[in-house]
Amino acid sequence: MNSTTTKATPQRRVNVRKMVVTAMLSTIGFILMYVEFSVPFMPAFIKMDLSELPALIGAFSMGPLSGVAVCLIKNVLHLFVSTTGGVGELSNFLLGACFVLPAGLIYKKWRNRKSAVIGAFLGALSMALVSIVSNYFVVYPVYYAFMPKEAILTAYQAIFPGVDNILQCLIVFNAPFTFLKGLFSVIITVLIYKPLSPIIKGTHTR
Secondary structure, eight states, X not given: OOOOOOOOOHHHHHHHHHHHHHHHHHHHHHHHTTOOBOOTTSOTTOOBOOTXXXXXXXXXXXXXXXXXXXXXXXXXXXXXXXXXXXXXXXXXXXXXXXXXXXXXXXXHHSOSHHHHHXXXXXXXXXXXXXXXXXXXXXXXXXXXXXXXXXXXXHHHHXXXXXXXXXXXXXXXXXXXXXXXXXXXXXXXXXXXXXXXXXXXXXXXXX
16 A cells, blocks of 8 residues: 655645734734724724734735735634624724735735835725725714714814814814824834744745
8 A cells, every 4th residue: 555645835835824924913913902092182982003013014925815814803803802793893804904905915016115105105095084984884873872972072072173073073083093093004014024024924044
C-alpha cells in the first residue's frame, strides 16, 4: 500500500496566514471598540475610538476584502454585548467598510505611501458622508428609545446653539467628527505600517 503525503502549497499557506491575521486584527479591533474617550467638541454620549485602525492595516497588507472582513468580524463579536440590538454594529460595519474599501482598492493598484494616504483620505471622507445617512435613518431612531430626541438636540445645542434639528447636528458635528476619526487611523497607520508589514505578511527575517 502506497502512502502519500500532502504538502501545503504556497498559495494555501498564504490563505491560512491571511485568515489567521484577519482573525487577529478583528480581535484587536473588537478590543479597541472598548478603548474610547470623549472629545470636548462633541456631546458626552459620542465617543472616539480607533477600532477601524486594524481594518485599515488589513486592507493595506492583505487587500481591501480583508479589511472589510475585519470590520465585519469585530462587529459580529460585538453583537454578543450589543445594547442597540445590532443596529449600532450594522452602522459601524457599513462606515468601516466605506473607510477601508476605497483605501485598500487604491493602494492595491498603486502601492506607494502617496496612494495609501490618498485612498485612506477618500475613505475617511466617504465614511463621514455615509455617517450622516446611517445615523439619521438607522442609529439615532434607536437612540430615541433611550434618550428623547429633544434631549439629544439640547446636548448638541449646549455646544453650538446654531443647530435647529438633528440633521443639522449630524452635518455640523458628526460628519466632521467621523472624518477626523478616520484621519487619526490614517496617521497612525502611516507611522506603524512599514515596520508591521513584514510581520503581517510573514516576510520578516529573524
